[in-house]
Every structure is written in C-alpha cells, then in structure tokens.
Amino acid sequence: MTDVTDRPTALDLPMVDPLPADTQKYFDICQDRLGMVPNVLQAYAFDIDKLNAFTAMYNDIMLGPSGLSKLEREMIAVVVSSINKCFYCLTAHGAAVRALSGDPMLGEMLVMNWRVADLDTRQTAMLTFAENITIASAKTTEADRDALRQVGFSDRDIWDIASLVGFYNMTNRVASATDMRPNDGYHSQAR
Amino acid sequence: MTDVTDRPTALDLPMVDPLPADTQKYFDICQDRLGMVPNVLQAYAFDIDKLNAFTAMYNDIMLGPSGLSKLEREMIAVVVSSINKCFYCLTAHGAAVRALSGDPMLGEMLVMNWRVADLDTRQTAMLTFAENITIASAKTTEADRDALRQVGFSDRDIWDIASLVGFYNMTNRVASATDMRPNDGYHSQAR
Amino acid sequence: MTDVTDRPTALDLPMVDPLPADTQKYFDICQDRLGMVPNVLQAYAFDIDKLNAFTAMYNDIMLGPSGLSKLEREMIAVVVSSINKCFYCLTAHGAAVRALSGDPMLGEMLVMNWRVADLDTRQTAMLTFAENITIASAKTTEADRDALRQVGFSDRDIWDIASLVGFYNMTNRVASATDMRPNDGYHSQAR
Amino acid sequence: MTDVTDRPTALDLPMVDPLPADTQKYFDICQDRLGMVPNVLQAYAFDIDKLNAFTAMYNDIMLGPSGLSKLEREMIAVVVSSINKCFYCLTAHGAAVRALSGDPMLGEMLVMNWRVADLDTRQTAMLTFAENITIASAKTTEADRDALRQVGFSDRDIWDIASLVGFYNMTNRVASATDMRPNDGYHSQAR
C-alpha cells in the first residue's frame, strides 16, 4: 500500500483521488522499488497532466541514454542544489550520490562544497560548467563549451549537462517556493 | 514548407532526418500559425523523446488551464529571463508580451526593468515573487506565499507561478549554455 | 512647435517658463532633427545651468572628436545601461545603436546580453572593460588598460572609454532615481 | 607658481602646454586657495573642452545653490566613493568632510562605514538613498523618494541628491579606470 505523505508542500493541493490507474501503478512501483513514493511525485499529483509532464522529463534526463553516467547526473543535481540551497533536492539526490557511488563521503562533499571532493579532470570540468551555468549563465561563451570538449565530452554530452543544470535549477525553485519536503527515508539511506 | 534554421545552437546536433510524421506535422502547424518553427523546437529535434518531453511541459505550463492569464505567464517568462539575461527567451517572450498585451512598451519595460511598468497590485506581487524565487529561492518563507494569497492568488496559482519561474530558469540556462538563437522573425513582431 | 512631455520624471520640477532663447532654439533644433526633445533635456530644464552643464558634457563625450566611432560610444552606453537596468537609457541608446549600425538585432543583443553579439576583438575588449569598470572599478589594474592597448586603443581612447562608462553610470542613476521616462518615439525607431 | 603633478593618472596624456589663459588663471586660483591644483583638473587638462565640461558640472553640483549644505554634498561624495572603493575620491572628499565638519572622525567614519556615524534622521535617509542608488538604482520606487520627502527633502533636493550620487559614480569610475592619484596634500588635511 502506498505511503502517502500528508502534505508534501506548504500548498493545499490534495492529490487526485482516486488516482488514475496508470498513476496508481507507477506509484506502486515506486513504493515497491524505493520503499517510498517520492514526495515530489505526490506534490505534482494534484494534476495528472503536470505529473506526467514532469515524470517524462525527469525520466528522460535522469534515466535515458546519455554519455553521462547515472552517478554523474546525480552529481550535477547535488551541485546545482547546493548552490541554490534546496533542501528537498539535496536530501533526495545526496542520498542517490551516496548510493550510486558507494561513497557516503562523496555525497556529503557535494552537498557541502564540491571543490573538496577528489574528482578527475572530466568531472571537475563538468561541475565547473554546472556551477557557472547555475550562477551566471549569460556569461557562457564558446570557451566554456570547448573546456568540456577538451576533456572528452561530445556536443551531445554538453546538451545533456546543460539540460541537467537547467532541470535542477527548475526543481530547486519549485521545491523551495512551495516548501516541498523530502520523504524521511532519504536521510538515513546509504550512510 | 518548413523554414529550417541552419544551426539553432552552437552545438553540432542535427535534427533527426526525416522527422517522425507527428513531429513534422507539429512543425508544419507552427510554420503555418507562427510563420516559423521556433528554434528551441528545432534545437531539441536531434532527439524526439527530449523534444516531446519539452513540448509537453511547455504546453502544460503556457497553454494549460490556470488562474494566470496567458499574458501573465509571458510576463513571468520575460522577468525571469531579464534577470538571467537570456537572449533567446527575452526575444521570444518579449515579442509575446508585446503581442498579447497590445502594448509594445510593456514588453520593452519587462525586458529592461520590470519595476518601471505600471502594474496593479496583483501583478506586482506576482513579479516580486518571481524575482525573489529566481534570485534566492532558498530564502522563501510562508510570508512570501501569503503575500500572493493576500492579492487573490489561490494555492493552485502559487504552484503555477512557481512552475513558471522554475521553467524559465531552466530554459534560460539551456539556451545560454548552448548559445541558442531566436528566429529572426521575433524582433520585428508587434512593435 | 516643441512637443513637451507633461512630466518627464516622478519629480515635480517644471521647466523654466519661458525658456531662455538659446535653450528654446536648442530644443527647436532637437524637435526638428530628432522629431522630439529628448525627455532628459526637458527634465534638466527646470534649471538652465544644470541643463547646460549636462549638455556640454554629453556633447563632448558623444559628439566630440574621439578614436571611438559614434556607434561604439552608443554601444558602451547600452552595455553600461543593461548592467544597471536603466529603462530610459536602454530605450534611447538602444534606438541609437539600431539606427547607427543599421542592425536592429545588434541593438537588441546589447540591451539583453552583449556577449551574444558577434563582435570583433577590439569591441569585445572595449565592452569587457566597460563591464568591469561598471561592476567593480576598484579592481582595475594596469593589466586591464594593457588589454585595451593590445587591441589598438590609445591612451586617449582609454580615457574616452572610461569617461563614457562613467557618464552612463551617472545618467543611469539619475534616470532611475527620478523615474525618468523616455519619449515614446524611441521604441519604434529603426526596428 | 602652479605645482604640476608629473602624471596624475596611468595614462600618457600630457596637459596642453601652454594652458589657455583662462585655464591658467583657474589653476592659479586653485593653487592660491587650496595650496594645490587638484590632480583631477590636471588629468582633464589634456583637452580643454573636457576640462571645462567637467568643471562646469562639478561647480554646479558642489557649489551651486541647493537645499543640501556643502558638507552634505561632500558626505554623499564620500559614501558613494566608499562603496566603489575609489582611492582618489575618498582621499579628496574625505579631507573635505573633515574640514567642513570640523570633525575628523566623521570623515573617517564615512570613509570606513557610514553606518557607524551618529547622524540625524535627515542625513540617514539621504545616505541610505545614496547607497541604494549606487548599488541597485533600478530597484528605486516611489517609496524611496517618499522616504526622502518625509524627512523634509523637496523634489528639487531629491534631484540634487540623485545628481550627486550619479556624479560620484561617474568620477569614481573615471578615477579608478585611469589610476588617478590624489595630491599628497589631502592626506594630512584637517586631521
């Protein structure tokens, strides 16, 4: 049975009840595999069109084919969220970095200050770009893209990095603007 | 016949060729109604899954049911893009504000400095929230949401405002990170 | 007959009435050549000494002999005003860039984000210096001046660039502090 | 005899030689009354038109009729220059505040951190406005002007404050961009 959070945000927007069969099935799979239905999904479930648009983009960006590993995508999520100080995203994606890397300290480092992590040239370039695009995207020039190409990223990879950075700059703002709360379960995961 | 931009971004990511029938039909409709296929769509068309995820979210946010008028949504798009100095989005959505409002100067004001526009209490609150969430989302508190409620926005409207602000903080970064260029046609629209 | 704006700023400072003959003649020439008396002149006309001091400096900086072309001076005006988000100056000098360059998109680019414009090395160096001096003048070192010399600017040109940047940092603040409004005519010029 | 500074800025722009009679007379008066020809005048004297435009504006703003006392104008000069960290202007106008107020510590406070000075409501409002216009002029609204009106400033005074803030935001940038150096004499004045 699905573990429903009473109110995943500060807004009074109850989930559609009952959920459409497809949505209920998706939530059941989440519950089964993750042990929870992530609150972001519960938050969007007041409007199934919005939920579907969000999950389609999330699944494409985080789970679709890419030259970036799943860990690298989660690393970008955490570094962007650290700059924006988004409690929801740091909690959920910090847990994912800990789990995917098998290195709990890496997760903590990316949450607190990514520059202390012992990263290779490729990941340093990737996170430097992510930081710059988050803070001052208008200052991007061809030199910034070339810095990524020089450590082996393809133009397709650059698109993916830009999309990830953009996506978490979106979710950080939606989560903080609505006071979205992460499921309690994340905190103790993969410590 | 579709007017194809040679390279809508600085990345070498050619469109799928030929486009799937559904996509071609969608582009033909754009060409027909707008006189152009917006370059953002051409940019995403190297990967149809990404294009579809983007257009689904865009259509929901900008065209779906909402307590915010279409003009108000475009106003948020421009104000967010002005803070982030996104050339693509300022050009495309600045044109939309000019067209929807029938007030070319309003479009210019929102591009240049929204505080000079003569807005009512509701729109001032909306754009103040949009500015705050763009610049420092982590500082949001219940008082910020209450400021919106006090001028008549519902919790559902607040979700929509947050989503719009988030969405353009995403697209601004994707556009600037890839040097996405707006179609020339926008510049002279609704002057 | 001169087209007098009712109140060019938010301050209640009516023009001297009647204007001295020299001032009236100057305004008539403006009306004749530009189709308007720029509101900044009307704003200063509550005190003829102030008006004369302003126009003397303006004319020297914008129209006097210099190694910088008139277009380049307007480009600096727009880039400085974009950083300071000055509605008056972006409107008036954005129109001037469009007119002098014959390239409406260049005007838009400089208003929105100068880094997207396709500039040569000289103009890139000039606008980089203008941006730096606007944002953090105290960090200027000899290396910054040498960067200008290396692309061909003389010491006299450097003075002129510094003066232009300084001048628009002044006018931006006077205009925004008083809510000065540009003449409507600028918006549609040279689109 | 005029005490000529070897090179008042980092730029190689020698004074017109000989100076026109009017300029020489003006410099002689400075030497006589101030014991120096301020380096800013020597710096501008490579071009007499520029010098005259600068001195006309300076004299109007600093010495012309105004609801602001000369000390208050110098206070604004120092506070603006402290934000911009302009060595020339802090030195010259810090000395002026010490001299005009007969309170050397007031000069130091305004150079270092104006909030520690024991100011009345009027001057606090004036310097708050000066700080805001210097840092973020585009955020000015009618409420900011009303805050000045409420402590007794007229609309004409508001213009003067805006002009002073603008003027020193100009000179700070010209001075720092050219590495202009203050005359040694200022340092020990009115301690």
Place this chain on the structure above:
Amino acid sequence: MTDVTDRPTALDLPMVDPLPADTQKYFDICQDRLGMVPNVLQAYAFDIDKLNAFTAMYNDIMLGPSGLSKLEREMIAVVVSSINKCFYCLTAHGAAVRALSGDPMLGEMLVMNWRVADLDTRQTAMLTFAENITIASAKTTEADRDALRQVGFSDRDIWDIASLVGFYNMTNRVASATDMRPNDGYHSQAR
C-alpha cells in the same frame, strides 16, 4: 592509543613529536571520550602555543557558561559554516547538532538551508542575526541587537552570539584555506 591522521591539512606541518605531556594527555582524553582526536587539534599541533590559544578560545565559547545552550551554539556553528560552505565545520558541527538534538534531520536542515527548520521565535532571531553578521556585518544597527533583546536575549547573550559567529567565520576560513579534513568518524555519527 591516539589515532593520528596522516596529514590533516594540505600543508606540510607535522605535529610536534613527541607532544608535550599536557597535550598528549588532552589528546588521550579526546580519543577516549570522542573516539578520535579532532583533526583541527592535530592540525594546530605543529605549534603548541597556537594549539593552546585555539583550544582556550574554543572551550570558552563552546563549553563555558552562557545563556545559550550547547545545542544553540552548535546551531550557530552550522549555519555560519553553511553560508561559508566549510566542509570541515559542517561535518563536525553537523554531527554535533544531530547528537545534541537527537534529531538527525535538524542537523541536515541546518547544513542545507536553515530556513526550512521548524524553529521557535528565539532561535529564528538568533540564526537571522548569525546570518546577517556573517554576510554583511557592517550593516548591523541597534535595531538588529534590539531584535535579539525582544525575544529574550540579554546583552551578555548578544555578546556570545557575536563571538560564536565571529569564531566560526574564523575557523571556516582557516579550514578552507588549508584544506583541513574532518575525521571520517563524524559522517556516520547520530544518523
């Protein structure tokens, strides 16, 4: 036996060897009670005078008599360190907040974004002051101190808050400047 970290910072500054008897005894007590000798102590132990000065101030501020509870002092440590993004201090004092509060999520919230924590009026005022003093101490006015007095803090408490904020602004910079690394043990404490 003491667990000695190979090199607690990026600097080549080995501990005095052998340690003076008093220092060795102090380290043994740490090992015994905490299960570790905090790396900050090992880092300072290249110079016993510096170590003693640091521990004397630390012990006074964190363990001495105060109107602030030990948890409140640790909360300030974490909030200051979050602003400065200090990996060492966030790790060590984040663990202390988790342990002292018995609320692991509170520790995470203060590390990530203190505004999401559910704090009472007193603690909100305390952390608001800590944030303001960390970011822009020169803007402090009597109103800021009064805001603390109004929620029940004495002048002595205000001194203590200021000292704590100051102290962690010191240690954050020493730790980040030298790449000081926290003992591994902190990460899993009190989860």
Place this chain on the structure above:
Amino acid sequence: MTDVTDRPTALDLPMVDPLPADTQKYFDICQDRLGMVPNVLQAYAFDIDKLNAFTAMYNDIMLGPSGLSKLEREMIAVVVSSINKCFYCLTAHGAAVRALSGDPMLGEMLVMNWRVADLDTRQTAMLTFAENITIASAKTTEADRDALRQVGFSDRDIWDIASLVGFYNMTNRVASATDMRPNDGYHSQAR
C-alpha cells in the same frame, strides 16, 4: 591611571570591578606603552576568561614568531577589515600600518583600496589570498596555496596568513555586531 572608556560597545557589559591584579597590570602596561587601553580589551573585560583567551590568540598571531613581518600582519588586518568595512579594526590597524611602515599613505591606501598600493610580488600575492579567503574561502584550491609558495611563502607562512585572515574576519564581526568603538587616539596617530 587607566583611561577607562565609558562604554566601549553598544552592549551593557561593565568591566569586572576591581580587575584581577594580572589584568590590571596588563592594562597599566598598555596605558604606559600605547597611551591607551585599547577598547577591545575593555570590551572583553566583563569576563576575564574571555579576555585572556582573546589576548592569548591575539598575541600569538600578531606578536609571535612568524615568517611574516609585523607590518605584513597589520596589512592583512587592514585589507580584511576593509572588505568587511569594520570601523574599529580599520581605525586601530590602519594606525598600526601607518606607524610601522612610516608611510601614512600606505595606511590610507589599504583602508580605501589595497590595489592602488605599490606592492611587491610577495605582498600582492599575500593580499590577493587574504581577499579571496575573506570573500569566498570555499573556492580555495591547491592552486591558491601554490601561488603563495611560488613567491617564497613556506607552508608555515601559509598557515599564518590563513590564521590572520581568519582572526580578523572574527574580530570584524564581533566589533561590528556590538558597535565597538576605537579609542579616539588612533585617528591622529602617525599621520
């Protein structure tokens, strides 16, 4: 006889009365040698343990053995305090730079904008590091430490620079948070 300042801060925290013999003796020595008991000591003297902890650290950092000269330590004190705009520390340590260097203008330059001072490579690197650590310590990388090593600083010197920068970031905040006032005597020293 000791010259006691009525209230060295805005807090009502009277000195222990009578002072312990050791403290009284220390204050007498200050009065004798400096002509004053620095207000910071009087401010801390409401609690002798805090006073002793502060003076122990101060004496170690400012007077203990180091590869940095006493002037260089004072230069760091002033540059850090200039960034933080701390009136107390700029006044006291600005006087120290003037006195130790025999160059009153150097003291003024460091208070106003250290980049205008004519410094050698070593001191420029030292103050650049001090500025960076003050503004954004979390961005420090090995390259920053290497820049110091390359101009001749040892790892021990780097520790000392970091400690000095940290210490004045502490005292600036304590002083500004409590409105600590410097003794009047500093202002006219070594002019």
